[in-house]
Amino acid sequence: xxxxxxxxxxxxxxxxxxxxxxxxxxxxxxxxxxxLTLASNQSAAQILADAVAVRLPKWVLRAATGLPxxxxxxxxxxxxxxxxxxxxxxREKMDxxxxxxxxxxDTFDMLLxxxxxxxxxxxxxxxxxxxxxxxxxxxxxxxxxxxxxxxxLELARHPEFQEQLRAQIHASRATVSSAISYDxxxxxxxxxxxxxxVYPVGPIQERIATQDMVIPLADEITTTAxxxxxxxxxxxxxxxxxxxxxxxxxxxDALEFRPSRWLDGTIxxxxxxxxxxxxxxxxxxxxxxxxxxxAILEMQVFFAELAGKFAFxxxxxxxxxHMRFSGSxxxxxxxDKKSAPLCVTPI
Numbered sequence: 001x002x003x004x005x006x007x008x009x010x011x012x013x014x015x016x017x018x019x020x021x022x023x024x025x026x027x028x029x030x031x032x033x034x035x036l037t038l039a040s041n042q043s044a045a046q047i048l049a050d051a052v053a054v055r056l057p058k059w060v061l062r063a064a065t066g067l068p069x070x071x072x073x074x075x076x077x078x079x080x081x082x083x084x085x086x087x088x089x090x091r092e093k094m095d096x097x098x099x100x101x102x103x104x105x106d107t108f109d110m111l112l113x114x115x116x117x118x119x120x121x122x123x124x125x126x127x128x129x130x131x132x133x134x135x136x137x138x139x140x141x142x143x144x145x146x147x148x149x150x151x152x153l154e155l156a157r158h159p160e161f162q163e164q165l166r167a168q169i170h171a172s173r174a175t176v177s178s179a180i181s182y183d184x185x186x187x188x189x190x191x192x193x194x195x196x197x198v199y200p201v202g203p204i205q206e207r208i209a210t211q212d213m214v215i216p217l218a219d220e221i222t223t224t225a226x227x228x229x230x231x232x233x234x235x236x237x238x239x240x241x242x243x244x245x246x247x248x249x250x251x252x253d254a255l256e257f258r259p260s261r262w263l264d265g266t267i268x269x270x271x272x273x274x275x276x277x278x279x280x281x282x283x284x285x286x287x288x289x290x291x292x293x294x295a296i297l298e299m300q301v302f303f304a305e306l307a308g309k310f311a312f313x314x315x316x317x318x319x320x321x322h323m324r325f326s327g328s329x330x331x332x333x334x335x336d337k338k339s340a341p342l343c344v345t346p347i
Contacts, residue, residue, distance in 0.1 A: 028081040032137055035078045037338070038071060047326075079134055086133030090126055107136060140291050143201040146330045147295075148302055149340040150199040151191070153321060153331060154257050155303075156312040156342050161259060165191060166347075169308040182300035190262035192299045193277045197250065198257050200281040201328045203241030207287075218271060219248075240280040241329075249278075313343045 053061060065072050089108055097112075111129045155162045168187045172180050182188060220230045247254045251266040261267055262277075274284045275292050282292040289295070306312075321340050324332040331340035 025081070025085070028078075028085060032078060032082075032141075034074050035138060038074065082134035082137060083130055086130030087126075089133070090130050094126070140295065142330075143328050144295055144298060146328055147195060147199055147201050148299065149331050150329075151195040151299065151303060152306070152312050152342060153340050154195065154198075155191075155307060156314045158257070159313070161187075161191075162307065162312065165303075165307050166311075169304050173308070180304075182297070182304060185304070186263055187259065188300060188304055190259040191303060192296065193262050193279070194257060194259040195299070196277070196279055196281045197244045199323070199329055200240040200244050200279075202281075202283075203325055203329055204239055205283060240283070243273075243280050309347055311345045311347055313345070315341055315343055 053064075065075065090112065093108055093112060108129060111132065155165070165187045168185055172185055214231050216231045217229070220228050222228055244250070245254045249268050249270055251261055253261075267278075270278065272278055274280045275282055275288050276296060282289040282295070318341055319333045319335075321331050321333065324330055324336065324338075330338050333339050
């Protein structure tokens with residue numbers, strides 16, 4: 001189901017609950033959600049166990065997946081269900097191709113490379129493509145959904161900006177006869193950028209250099225010994241969260257959520273980093289997030305469609321929502337439950 005279809009279904013429905021994934025088996029959706037929950041509700045002991053586990057030989061980890069624990073049972077079941085779904089989809093794609101029918105171009109078609117006989121020798125096997133289904137379902141799902149949740153939360157916290165954004169969305173729709181261009185809406189894109197800046201879904205990234213490196217600094221710093229230096233040798237832990245809150249780059253109010261900073265010249269350009277808006281949210285270089293373009297488009301469409309047709313407000317007696325980092329940055333209640341309750345009203 002596309003975002004546009006989802007919005008239409010929300011508009012037409014008067015129910016308090018609805019199925020937004022009709023093409024997926026309920027059991028698969030349940031276990032997929034439980035897989036994501038594993039990382040969002042870890043105890044201190046589980047976090048320590050994960051840190052130790054990554055240092056164990058791979059054969060030990062493979063053997064451990066067979067242990068009769070609840071966690072490994074969820075992982076095994078989710079893997080089995082996603083493999084079944086992948087095999088079903090790939091089998092249908094192969095049957096359509098054999099019949100000579102028109103093949104829709106989607107991710108599975110690209111992996112199978114059904115439309116190019118010249119590159120057929122380089123395609124993945126049936127089993128290899130089917131095995132990627134779990135990654136396709138989970139990879140980018142929690143990161144994007146958490147970012148969207150934070151964005152809607154900020155819309156609810158800033159009703160005046162929400163009204164301005166809605167007015168721009170309606171004006172854009174009124175002036176074009178065909179599909180609107182999301183890149184031509186300044187407020188929408190400023191909102192997307194500010195959401196990515198304030199809520200970098202991967203606030204801490206670990207990287208190990210393949211060889212010794214000296215990292216130059218943009219500005220000289222003074223050490224505790226009083227020495228002025230312009231380069232340092234470090235074990236690299238990239239804090240995208242800290243970078244996104246630098247007052248020297250984003251302004252003195254860098255800790256505040258203020259989309260207008262992208263329009264009023266507050267931001268210091270500095271050296272270009274990252275693939276989008278000088279942000280490190282998607283990292284950069286050869287290890288840049290592969291889906292960054294899709295994630296931005298998804299946010300543009302999602303916010304434009306929802307903000308244009310629904311009003312978002314905070315519950316009158318709702319619990320305060322906080323940020324928590326557990327695998328990814330997510331909204332949580334004081335009980336540590338992953339949640340961002342909002343009141344949604346059709347316009």
